[in-house]
Each structure stands twice: as C-alpha cells, then as structure tokens.
Amino acid sequence: MNVESLAVPAVILIFLSASTLLGSRDWRICIAALALQYLGITLLVGIHWPIEEAAVKLLAGWMAGAVLGLALISLHGEPEPYESLTISYIMFRALLAVLAGLAAYSIGDSLVEWIPEIAPPQATGSLVLIGLGLLHLGLTTRPLRVTLGLLTVLGGFEILYAALESSILVAGLLATITLGLAMVGAYLMAAPSLEEVEE
Amino acid sequence: MSAPVLWIAFPAVLGVILLFLRMRVTLVAVLGTLATLSLALSAWFLPDREQFTLGPWTVPFSDTLNLLGRSFTLDPADRSVVALIFLMAALWFGAVPVARTGHNFIPLALGMISLFTAAIAVEPFLYAALLIEIGVLLSIPMLIEPGRRAGRGIMRYLTFQTLGMPFILLTGWMLEGVETSPVEASFVVRLTLLLGLGFGLLLAIFPFYTWLPLLAEEAHPYVASFVFLLLPGAIFVLVLGFLDEYAWLREVPEISTAFRWAGILMIITSGLWSMFQRQLARILAYALILEIGFSFLALNLALSERTALYLGLFFALQVPRGLSLGVWSLALSVLRQEAPELQFHHIQGLGMRFPITAGSLVLANLTLAGLPLLAGFPLRWSLLDGLASSDPGAAGWALVGSLGLLIAGLRTLMVLLASDQVPAWFLSESLWQRSFLLMGAAALLILGLFPQWLLPLLVDLPAAFQQLAP
Numbered sequence: 001m002n003v004e005s006l007a008v009p010a011v012i013l014i015f016l017s018a019s020t021l022l023g024s025r026d027w028r029i030c031i032a033a034l035a036l037q038y039l040g041i042t043l044l045v046g047i048h049w050p051i052e053e054a055a056v057k058l059l060a061g062w063m064a065g066a067v068l069g070l071a072l073i074s075l076h077g078e079p080e081p082y083e084s085l086t087i088s089y090i091m092f093r094a095l096l097a098v099l100a101g102l103a104a105y106s107i108g109d110s111l112v113e114w115i116p117e118i119a120p121p122q123a124t125g126s127l128v129l130i131g132l133g134l135l136h137l138g139l140t141t142r143p144l145r146v147t148l149g150l151l152t153v154l155g156g157f158e159i160l161y162a163a164l165e166s167s168i169l170v171a172g173l174l175a176t177i178t179l180g181l182a183m184v185g186a187y188l189m190a191a192p193s194l195e196e197v198e199e
Numbered sequence: 200m201s202a203p204v205l206w207i208a209f210p211a212v213l214g215v216i217l218l219f220l221r222m223r224v225t226l227v228a229v230l231g232t233l234a235t236l237s238l239a240l241s242a243w244f245l246p247d248r249e250q251f252t253l254g255p256w257t258v259p260f261s262d263t264l265n266l267l268g269r270s271f272t273l274d275p276a277d278r279s280v281v282a283l284i285f286l287m288a289a290l291w292f293g294a295v296p297v298a299r300t301g302h303n304f305i306p307l308a309l310g311m312i313s314l315f316t317a318a319i320a321v322e323p324f325l326y327a328a329l330l331i332e333i334g335v336l337l338s339i340p341m342l343i344e345p346g347r348r349a350g351r352g353i354m355r356y357l358t359f360q361t362l363g364m365p366f367i368l369l370t371g372w373m374l375e376g377v378e379t380s381p382v383e384a385s386f387v388v389r390l391t392l393l394l395g396l397g398f399g400l401l402l403a404i405f406p407f408y409t410w411l412p413l414l415a416e417e418a419h420p421y422v423a424s425f426v427f428l429l430l431p432g433a434i435f436v437l438v439l440g441f442l443d444e445y446a447w448l449r450e451v452p453e454i455s456t457a458f459r460w461a462g463i464l465m466i467i468t469s470g471l472w473s474m475f476q477r478q479l480a481r482i483l484a485y486a487l488i489l490e491i492g493f494s495f496l497a498l499n500l501a502l503s504e505r506t507a508l509y510l511g512l513f514f515a516l517q518v519p520r521g522l523s524l525g526v527w528s529l530a531l532s533v534l535r536q537e538a539p540e541l542q543f544h545h546i547q548g549l550g551m552r553f554p555i556t557a558g559s560l561v562l563a564n565l566t567l568a569g570l571p572l573l574a575g576f577p578l579r580w581s582l583l584d585g586l587a588s589s590d591p592g593a594a595g596w597a598l599v600g601s602l603g604l605l606i607a608g609l610r611t612l613m614v615l616l617a618s619d620q621v622p623a624w625f626l627s628e629s630l631w632q633r634s635f636l637l638m639g640a641a642a643l644l645i646l647g648l649f650p651q652w653l654l655p656l657l658v659d660l661p662a663a664f665q666q667l668a669p
Contacts, residue, residue: 114389141354150361157365164372169267173329177361180336184357187340194345 003046003054007121010043014125018132019097021148022139023090025082027072030148034065037129041155044125045162048117053171057158060175064151064182068144071186078144079189100131118163129156147185154178200251202273203264206238206281207317214309221302224295231292231305235312239285242278271320279659280436281316283514284429287521288312291425294525294635298421298532301344308425310337315433319663324440325371328364331401331433335360338426342418352413359400359407366397367437374445391453394441401434404495405464408488412476415484420535423480424528427487428521435494435513442502443664455502462495463596470603474610479534479541479560482607483527486567489604490520493582496597500585507661507668512581514660518653519566519574519646526639527563530556533632543614550615552627557615559636564608566643569601574646 017037024030038061046054072078104127111123118126133152136145158174213234217227250259263272273281292305314334318327339357343349370393373386399407415423442449466489473485494513501509531541533556538545550557562573569579579601587594626633646653661668 137358141351143349143354146354146358150358153362154365157368161365161368161372165368167268169269170326170329172267173326173333177329177332177336177364180333181361184336184339188343188349188353191343191345192348 003043003051004119006043007047007119007125010040011121011125011128013037014040014044015097015101015128015132018129018152019094019101021152022097022132022136023093025085027069027078027144030144031065031069031072034068034148034151035062037152037155038062038065040125041129041159044122044159047119047122048163049166053166053168054162056171056175057155057162060178061151061155064178067179067182067186068147071189072144075189075193078142079192080142096135097132100135101128104128104131115160115164118160122159122163126156126159129153129159131156143185143188147181147188150181151178154181200258201261201264202278203271203317203320206242206273206285207264207271207313207320210234210238210309210316211313214306214313217309218303218306221306224302227302227305228292228295231295231309232289235285235292235309236289239282239289242282242285245278247275269326270322271317272322273316273320276659276662276665277319279657280319280514280663283517283657283660284312284316284432287428287517290521290525291421294529295421297629297631297635298419298529299536300419300422300532301341304341304422304425307337307341310334311341311426311429315429318433319436323371324437324444325367327433327437327440328367328371328397328401331430331437332361332364334433335430338430341422342414342426344419347417350413350417352410352415352417355410356414359403359410363397363400366393366400370394370397370441374441374448377445377447387451387453391451391457394454395457398434398438399461402431402438402491403488404461404491405468408465408469411488412472412481412484415480416478416541420480420483420528420531420541424483424487424524427484428517428524431487431491431494432517435498438498439510439664439667442498443667446666449502449667455499458495458499458502459590459593462492462499463593463600465489465492465495466597466600467603468600470600472603473607474603476607477543479531479543479546479611482564482604482611483524483531485607486527486564486604487524489600490516490567492600493579493597496586496593497582500582500589501667503589505585509582509585510661510664510668511654511658512578515578515654515657516582518657519578519643522574522639522642522646523563523566526559526636526643527567529632529635529639530560530563533628533636534560537627547614548616548618548620550612551618551624554624554626555628555633555636555640557612559640561608561612561615562640562643564611565605566647568605568608570605572644572647574643574650576647577650 013036017033020033021030038058042054042058045057104124107127108120108124112118112120129152133149133156136149136152220227248260250257262274263270295305311334314330318330321327343353373390403411448454469485469488473482476482494516497509497513534546534549535541537549566573566575569575583594583597
C-alpha cells in the first residue's frame with residue numbers, strides 16, 4: 001500500500017479530529033475523534049516506518065481511547081458537568097483551531113528545513129497536533145481534557161520523532177506512555193469516587 | 200544474572216508482589232525496607248566480578264542486559280549512585296506506617312525506583328527521558344489518594360513533565376554525530392533553547408515551578424517529598440549524562456551561565472516566597488525549589504573549575520536534602536493527623552502538644568536554610584565559598600534566598616508555639632512517631648557536627664560520569 005498518497009488526507013483528518021477534540025464537550029464524540037486522530041497519526045508515521053510497525057501507534061491510541069471510554073462509561077460521563085454551550089464558545093474554539101492550522105501550515109516548511117528527514121505533510125500534521133494540543137491544555141484543568149490534550153501533543157511529537165528514530169524500544173516506550181497517560185487520566189477522573197479500603 | 204536484573208527487574212517484580220499485599224501496611228513496609236536496604240548494601244559492597252559462587256553453584260554476573268536491541272548497563276562506577284537511591288528509599292519506607300501514607304505508596308515507589316535506575320542504565324542515555332516519564336505516570340496514583348479530587352497541582356505536574364520529555368529526545372537527536380564543537384552559532388542557540396525548555400519543564404526551573412507548591416498542598420506530604428526528592432535526582436542524572444557524553448557542551452559558556460542564573464533565580468524567588476506562606480507543605484515545596492537552585496550552582500561551579508570537587512559536592516547535597524525532607528515530611532504527616540489543612544491558623548499552638556514533631560520540623564527547615572551546626576551547613580558553606588570567589592554578587596543573592604527560608608522556619612516555630620491559653624506541655628506523639636522523628640533530628644545534628652563521617656562514603660559518586668570528572 002502506498003501510504004504517501006494518503007499523507008494529505010491524513011493531515012486533513014488530523015486537523016478535523018483535533019479540532020473536534022478542542023470544541024466538543026460530548027465525551028463519546030471526543031473518544032471517536034481520538035480514534036480518528038490516531039488513524040491519521042499512523043498513516044503519517046507509515047511514511048517512514050513499515051505499516052505493520054506504524055500500526056503500533058494505532059493500537060496504542062485506540063487502546064488509550066478504550067481505557068478512557070470504559071472509565072467514562074463506568075462513571076456515567078465526566079464527573080463535573082459543563083456550563084451550557086454558547087455560540088461564543090463554539091466560535092472561539094473554531095477560530096483558535098483555524099489559526100493553529102494556518103500557523104502549522106506556514107511553519108511546516110521551516111521545520112522541514114531544520115529537520116530534512118521529515119516530509120512536508122508530516123511536518124504540518126505534527127505541528128497541527130502540537131498546536132491544537134497545547135491550546136487544549138491551556139484552556140482547561142479537567143482530567144479528561146488534560147489527558148486528551150497531552151495525547152494530542154504527544155501524537156504530534158510521535159509523527160516527528162518517527163522520522164528520526166526507528167528503534168523498537170523507543171516505539172514500545174512511547175506506546176507505554178500513551179497507554180499510561182490514558183490510565184492516569186482514567187484514574188484521576190475516578191479517584192474522587194473511589195474509597196480507600198481500610199486494613 | 201546481571202546487574203540490571205538485580206537492581207531494576209527485582210524491585211519492579213517486588214513492587215508488583217507488594218501491590219497484592221498492600222492492605223498489610225506493616226508487612227509491606229518491613230519487606231520494602233529490608234529489600235531496598237539489601238539492594239543498597241549490595242550495590243555498595245558487591246565486588247566487581249564476572250561470576251559469584253553460592254555454595255555448590257557458580258552464578259555468572261554481567262553488568263549489561265540487552266533488551267529490544269538496546270542495552271542496560273550498570274557498571275561498578277554507577278553503583279554508588281544506585282546505592283544512594285536504594286538507601287534513601289529504605290529510610291523512607293521504614294517510617295511509612297508512622298506517616299500513614301496510602302496503601303499503594305511502597306509498591307508504586309518501588310516501580311518508580313526501578314524505572315529511575317533503568318534511566319541511569321539505558322544506552323543511549325537520552326532514552327532515560329522516556330523512562331522518567333513512565334515513572335512520573337506511576338507516581339500519580341501515589342500522589343492523589345483514592346477519594347481525593349485531582350487539583351491544579353497534579354494536572355500541572357503531569358502536563359509539565361510530559362511536555363518536557365519531547366524536548367530532551369529532540370535535543371538528543373540534534374546532538375547525534377556532533378562529537379566536536381559545532382561551527383554554526385544558530386545550532387548552539389537552537390540547542391540551548393531546546394535544552395533549556397526541556398530541563399526547565401522537567402526540573403521545575405523558574406517560572407515552571409508553580410506546580411510544586413500546589414502539589415505539596417494537595418498530596419500527602421510524605422509521598423510528595425519522596426517524589427520531590429527522587430524525580431529531580433533522576434533528571435539531574437540525565438543532565439550530567441549530556442555533559443558527560445558531549446565534551447564540547449561543557450565548553451559552551453551559555454550553558455554554564457544558564458546554570459548559574461537558573462540557580463540564583465530559583466533560590467531568590469523560592470526563599471522570598473517561602474517567607475510569606477501560611478501553609479506548611481507549601482514552605483517545604485519552596486525549600487525543595489531552593490535546593491534545586493543550589494544543585495544548579497554546584498553544576499555551574501563544576502563546569503568552571505575543580506570539576507571533581509564540585510561534582511562531589513553536588514552529589515553530597517542529596518544526603519542532607521534527603522534527610523531533611525524525610526524528617527520535615529514525617530513531622531507534617533504527624534501534624535496532618537491533627538490538622539489536615541496544615542494552615543497556620545489550624546496549627547497554632549500545636550507545638551505544645553506535639554513538641555518533638557514541632558522541633559523536628561523546624562530543625563529540618565533550618566537545615567535546608569543552611570543554618571550552622573546542622574547537616575546542610577558544611578556543604579552550603581563550601582558551595583557559597585566557591586561561588587563568592589568567582590561571583591560575590593551571586594553568592595550574596597544565594598544568601599538572601601537562604602535567609603528567606605530561615606525566616607519561614609522561625610515564623611513556623613512562632614505559630615506552632617503561639618497559644619492564647621496558659622502553656623501546658625505534653626507529648627501527644629506515639630512512641631514510634633517520637634522514635635523516628637528523634638532519630639531523624641539526631642542525624643541532622645550529627646551530620647552537621649561531624650560532616651567528615653559522611654563525605655568519604657560519597658567520594659565515588661562522580662565516578663559514574665567518567666568523562667566529566669576523570
């Protein structure tokens with residue numbers, strides 16, 4: 001399969017899914033967007049790695065989504081309710097996403113100059129994820145949102161780093177971190193409702 | 200058998216086993232303490248041989264373990280650092296039943312120690328950043344006990360530590376193949392920027408240290424102190440790894456200057472902020488920031504002159520720091536059982552009912568402020584003496600920061616002894632609490648009076664970085 005031909009659609013998929021993560025308050029939509037985001041990441045990583053190795057990213061990402069999803073199902077959604085959704089909220093986040101996308105598109109070429117190993121779609125996809133992930137982190141302190149933001153930033157970095165390093169140990173450790181972040185996020189959401197068992 | 204199996208795999212497996220036994224707090228504490236103490240002693244005294252004879256069996260022993268195409272090596276030069284880590288853990292675990300931490304503390308702490316030891320052993324060393332990040336993730340369930348809400352401190356801790364890791368990995372990639380000094384100035388600027396951001400986030404350098412006081416307030420003080428001690432130690436080993444591997448990096452003046460300014464900024468701001476705190480755990484967090492600042496000053500001096508001496512001093516600083524944090528956080532754990540918020544208005548007058556706790560707490564605070572006759576003083580004096588000869592202004596600012604922490608300690612003492620009623624002294628601490636606190640306080644005094652007893656044991660620590668301190 002020629003993964004390179006799917007690079008541009010993968011960047012678009014990444015932008016749409018990361019923007020959805022930034023804007024949506026429904027955790028079901030967020031988990032679905034996370035799954036799509038990891039599909040895009042896998043396709044971009046596949047430019048440098050054999051697709052069966054790149055699939056590790058997909059597997060780790062989907063498992064992370066499953067961990068978060070299962071935790072949210074058992075908690076009947078996020079523990080703290082949101083305020084009502086307003087037009088200004090949606091417009092603000094949409095504008096942020098567009099600005100981050102434009103910034104990533106314009107900086108992408110400079111990144112390729114600095115790191116010649118990466119292809120232009122990889123640079124753009126990576127910067128989109130890092131930018132939108134950082135915005136996500138800057139806007140919230142909720143455990144689910146912080147976890148999604150960190151997974152997004154880390155996903156962007158993984159695209160970049162895949163072009164530079166193909167060690168199996170590194171791939172395994174990064175997959176462990178992805179899963180670990182999801183588990184920590186699930187724990188932080190569930191912690192207030194857990195009870196310490198006395199001896 | 201290999202060194203990584205003994206000092207990395209064994210504690211990890213033990214941690215998993217103890218997780219199943221976690222409800223038996225005393226048993227877990229005893230097993231954890233004995234195991235870490237044995238591992239510390241074996242790291243210190245095990246001779247450098249290729250095989251060992253156990254009765255009729257001959258067991259081959261290697262320094263290296265290969266895993267997924269990469270190697271983990273703990274050669275004899277690394278073992279002093281490993282011994283120090285396990286010794287600190289043993290001291291910490293021994294008092295766990297007295298401190299009343301969560302049930303998961305010792306099993307997860309063993310996992311963290313295993314990962315941080317792996318970070319020392321992994322080749323190429325920059326993969327340590329990944330192992331440290333996994334250790335950070337493991338520390339979260341320790342810091343936020345079941346039943347408690349995750350606050351801003353824990354979220355910032357997770358965020359900053361996770362964001363720091365990519366910068367370190369990218370820096371490692373940039374440095375690959377650059378054995379001699381790079382020609383391009385822009386390369387050095389990019390490199391310094393990436394290194395600065397990476398270690399700034401990981402080591403909670405000003406202005407990225409806001410999570411430390413917040414987390415100290417949210418988490419159990421004994422657990423938070425353990426993480427505060429172990430994590431910067433592991434990250435500093437990574438910093439030394441960079442300086443050891445790339446000789447030209449040591450010659451870049453911007454790096455040495457950055458260490459000095461990072462140190463001074465952290466010491467001044469933390470010392471001054473600590474004076475105005477009204478919550479005891481936050482003062483402890485600022486004391487740790489001050490200590491990280493002094494570590495940076497030791498590294499700055501090590502890069503400028505007499506590298507072996509100041510690198511030895513850098514490692515020696517860990518001992519009074521570890522002891523003081525242990526005593527301080529244990530005292531806070533005792534007071535927390537009476538006043539969970541640890542705010543000044545809640546602890547007012549508690550010193551009369553908990554005199555040993557109050558005395559130990561203030562003693563630990565004054566030790567980290569560098570008061571004469573206490574364990575922190577001899578090392579702090581040597582450091583400031585060296586700094587004063589090269590930059591008297593910086594030494595003056597470092598003294599101002601220390602003075603701030605000293606005032607914070609005296610304020611704490613005043614609050615603990617302030618009472619509207621007629622003073623009535625009595626001991627409310629349990630026998631075990633008294634014993635541990637008195638032993639800790641005595642160690643702080645003895646090491647202050649006889650520093651020469653400790654220093655010979657630490658002389659081998661810089662040997663782990665053979666290029667840096669040949």
